[in-house]
Amino acid sequence: MTGEYPIEITGLRKEYGQFVAVDNLDLSIKKNSFTGLLGPNGAGKSTTLKILTSLINATSGSAYLNGVDIAKNPKGALMGVGTVVETPEFYLYLTPRETFRYIGEIIGMSTEAIVSETNEILEKVKMTEWADKKMGTFSKGMRQRIALGQALLNDPSVVILDEPTSGLDPRGMAEVRDILKNLRNETKDLTVLMSSHMLHEVSDLCDRVAIVNHGKLLIHDDIGKVIDKSGVRTIFIKILGEPDKEDITKISGLPNVANAERYGNDIEVRFNGDVAEQADFFRAVDGLGIKAYSLSEGDNGLETTYLDLIKESR
Amino acid sequence: MKEGIADDLRQSYVVMKNEMTKFFRGKRMLLFLALIVTVLLLITVLPYALGSSLSKDPKEIIVTYVSFVSLIVLLAATLFASVTIVSEYEERTALILFTRPIKKSSIFLGKFLASLVIGVAFVGLYYLSVALISLIVAGGVDVGLAKSLLLALMYVIGTFGVAMLISSVMKKASTSTIIVFVILLMILPIISAIVIVSQTPDITNLDSYYDAWWMLDQAANAITSVVSTTVDIARESLVMVTWGLVPTLIAFILFKRREF
Numbered sequence: 001m002t003g004e005y006p007i008e009i010t011g012l013r014k015e016y017g018q019f020v021a022v023d024n025l026d027l028s029i030k031k032n033s034f035t036g037l038l039g040p041n042g043a044g045k046s047t048t049l050k051i052l053t054s055l056i057n058a059t060s061g062s063a064y065l066n067g068v069d070i071a072k073n074p075k076g077a078l079m080g081v082g083t084v085v086e087t088p089e090f091y092l093y094l095t096p097r098e099t100f101r102y103i104g105e106i107i108g109m110s111t112e113a114i115v116s117e118t119n120e121i122l123e124k125v126k127m128t129e130w131a132d133k134k135m136g137t138f139s140k141g142m143r144q145r146i147a148l149g150q151a152l153l154n155d156p157s158v159v160i161l162d163e164p165t166s167g168l169d170p171r172g173m174a175e176v177r178d179i180l181k182n183l184r185n186e187t188k189d190l191t192v193l194m195s196s197h198m199l200h201e202v203s204d205l206c207d208r209v210a211i212v213n214h215g216k217l218l219i220h221d222d223i224g225k226v227i228d229k230s231g232v233r234t235i236f237i238k239i240l241g242e243p244d245k246e247d248i249t250k251i252s253g254l255p256n257v258a259n260a261e262r263y264g265n266d267i268e269v270r271f272n273g274d275v276a277e278q279a280d281f282f283r284a285v286d287g288l289g290i291k292a293y294s295l296s297e298g299d300n301g302l303e304t305t306y307l308d309l310i311k312e313s314r
Numbered sequence: 315m316k317e318g319i320a321d322d323l324r325q326s327y328v329v330m331k332n333e334m335t336k337f338f339r340g341k342r343m344l345l346f347l348a349l350i351v352t353v354l355l356l357i358t359v360l361p362y363a364l365g366s367s368l369s370k371d372p373k374e375i376i377v378t379y380v381s382f383v384s385l386i387v388l389l390a391a392t393l394f395a396s397v398t399i400v401s402e403y404e405e406r407t408a409l410i411l412f413t414r415p416i417k418k419s420s421i422f423l424g425k426f427l428a429s430l431v432i433g434v435a436f437v438g439l440y441y442l443s444v445a446l447i448s449l450i451v452a453g454g455v456d457v458g459l460a461k462s463l464l465l466a467l468m469y470v471i472g473t474f475g476v477a478m479l480i481s482s483v484m485k486k487a488s489t490s491t492i493i494v495f496v497i498l499l500m501i502l503p504i505i506s507a508i509v510i511v512s513q514t515p516d517i518t519n520l521d522s523y524y525d526a527w528w529m530l531d532q533a534a535n536a537i538t539s540v541v542s543t544t545v546d547i548a549r550e551s552l553v554m555v556t557w558g559l560v561p562t563l564i565a566f567i568l569f570k571r572r573e574f
Contacts, residue, residue: 053413055574078415088409091332093339099410105328106414108321150410 003067004031006158006191007052012061014215015049023215024061029193034184036202036209036223037195040310044215045195046086049162052193053083065158080152082159087144087167092136096127097144099135103150117153125179126148129202141172148179159183161194165201173201180205189277199303211306213313219305228274228300232258234298235278237267240291246288254284268298328425329416330431333398337432342393349389350436352405353382354443372448372456372465373541375417379444380462381538383437384531387469388498390436395429395477396494397487400568404487418570424476426562433470441466458541465537465547468554472530475558475565482565482572502531530557 007029015023022044029035039045050056053061054074063070092100097118105113122128125145135143145166151159164180167175167285183190184205203207203223209222219226227233230280239247240274243262256273271281282295317340352521361367369375391410391542399422402408411421441463448455477494484490506529512516515526521530 001443048573055409055412057573075415075417078413081415082412083412085409086406089406090410091336091407092405093336094332102328102332102413103410106325106416109326231406 005029006031006066007193008062008064008067009048009052009159010062010064011058012048012051012063014044014051014056015059022051022058022217023063025036025212025215025217027061027210027220028149029191029210031191032189033208034206035194036191036206037193037212038197038202038209038306039212041197043213045212046162046210047215049160049193049195051083052160053081054078055085056067072099080154080157082149082153082156083161084144084164085160085162087140088147088148090135090138090143092134093156095132096122096132096149097131099146100150100153104153107154109154113154117155121138121149121152124152124182125151126175139172141168141175142263144168144172144176145179148176152183157189157191159190159192161192163195163196163197165196177201177205203302209302211266211309213310216313218309218313223302224275226305229305231272232302232304233278233301234295235269235271235273235281236296236298237269237285237292238296239267243267243290247288250254250288250290251285254281254288256281315340316545321421322417325416325420326424326521329411329421329472330428333425333432335429337394339430343432346390346393347434350386350440353386354379354440354447357382358447368447370452372454373447373458375452376444376456376459376462377538379440379447379542380459380466383440383466383537384469386440387416387433387437387466387473387534388495390433390470391429391473391477391498392491392495394432395474396428396481396490398425398429399478399481399565400447400484401538401571403574404485404568412574419566422525422566423567426474429474429478430470433474434467437463437466437470456541461535461540461545465534465540465545465550465554467550469530469534469537469557470508471558472533472554472556474560475561476530479561479565479568482569498507498531502529505529506532528553530554 003051008024009027012022012025013020024045025048031252037045037048047056051058051256052065052070054070054077057071065077065081070077083246094102098120100121103113111115118299122131127142127145127149130138130142137147140145148164165176168176184192192208208221209223209226211218219229224291237251242265248260248262248267251257251267251269256271256277257269260271261268273277273281285295353501360367402411441459445459446454476497480494480497481490484493506526509526509529510524514522516522527549530553533550536547536550539545540547
């Protein structure tokens with residue numbers, strides 16, 4: 001329970017009759033990290049986050065927010081914590097501004113602070129022009145942006161997000177992700193724990209990942225290290241014109257390349273090595289004389305690791 | 315510690331304010347207001363429309379009006395207290411409110427007080443209207459009105475306690491509303507009737523009727539009878555407050571344990 005880990009979970013267990021949703025889970029979230037909580041449906045992600053936000057009680061074990069036991073002192077633990085759990089609904093008779101005032105007053109913010117932060121946050125979540133309209137007519141994406149906004153009131157040091165883009169259309173997803181990216185880039189003292197189904201979303205937003213299945217933690221580390229642990233990455237090489245056999249043969253002969261094959265107009269490389277070896281590989285490709293104009297890592301670096309871990313844990 | 319309690323109460327006040335905003339901006343409030351106005355208009359205007367008039371005796375005027383108070387209180391419990399907790403779960407607003415640094419006791423207290431304030435305000439408004447009508451028509455107000463008001467307020471506590479209990483365990487606001495209405499309007503009077511009949515040795519003899527004084531609906535009869543007869547106000551008040559506090563306490567325990 002040091003300041004190094006604003007979110008700490010020890011031996012957490014949640015049973016629903018015979019079903020064990022969370023099974024002796026230990027997880028410590030590093031200060032100022034943006035951690036993705038990944039797992040298939042029923043893995044225990046939402047249950048864990050609901051325990052952390054005091055919506056349900058654990059059967060056994062403990063969860064701490066900023067060193068305060070959520071079961072013993074939920075009010076103290078949730079101080080300085082912003083949350084968006086599932087897709088919350090709002091008081092439809094209130095406007096976003098009134099909602100922020102309500103939440104701000106509950107937190108104990110001064111009227112001046114509520115007014116100034118509301119304007120700032122509404123700007124941040126691009127909802128300024130809707131600030132004084134009743135939320136009954138808002139789309140799901142707009143409500144999710146308001147949900148994110150209210151979670152940011154009073155500059156929380158910890159934000160807990162449960163599938164923040166779930167159920168949104170592509171535009172809504174992109175908007176919410178943009179807000180989260182800005183949050184990550186612009187806020188210094190902030191620890192985020194975010195559950196998601198979407199691997200590319202976690203790759204894109206998070207610097208760390210925790211993968212759970214059957215309520216158990218399978219791995220928790222920096223995303224790069226998690227991918228390294230599986231050893232296999234997919235790299236796409238785009239070249240001018242169509243790739244020919246000679247190009248593919250040259251690439252296949254480079255160190256750590258498990259396989260290279262044509263994938264449309266690209267070359268898909270299965271690379272077996274860590275990030276340092278990947279850097280060497282990029283340099284080596286440059287020296288092959290093939291007209292490569294883009295080398296990028298496929299999202300499925302994390303996907304491969306994820307699928308392997310889930311498969312092993314069955 | 316004191317700061318903690320002061321902050322809990324402050325948060326209850328914030329919740330209460332929001333809950334009252336919900337009531338004031340909702341259709342239920344308009345419906346209830348229309349109902350009260352209709353009751354007052356019917357009692358006041360109908361006798362004149364039928365070629366008769368209101369009694370000139372303040373006591374008789376008050377009895378006429380307060381005989382509808384039980385129904386008004388019952389409807390207030392049905393329209394307001396029955397939805398106050400369950401709506402947070404049904405409308406998923408609990409995901410916003412309950413994940414904030416606020417104790418469930420503060421939420422519960424704020425919501426209970428909001429319902430109570432609305433109930434008390436409407437009952438007070440109704441009695442104020444009756445007093446004005448009595449003053450205009452009969453030139454005075456009988457002291458029985460004040461006693462009746464006191465008992466009506468106790469009945470507000472009693473019925474709202476029952477409504478809070480139902481609201482704390484139900485999943486849907488509409489179901490909660492119907493159940494509260496049925497319990498207060500039918501189930502409790504049926505239980506009272508059965509108890510009275512089963513405990514009365516001679517059903518044809520009115521003097522031998524069993525007094526089920528401990529039932530909420532029976533105690534509520536005192537709201538009207540106190541104007542014209544002698545009533546044990548302390549006992550009836552105690553019964554109604556007990557009917558309010560015990561279910562409220564159970565409601566709070568269930569609400570505190572309830573998971574989302």
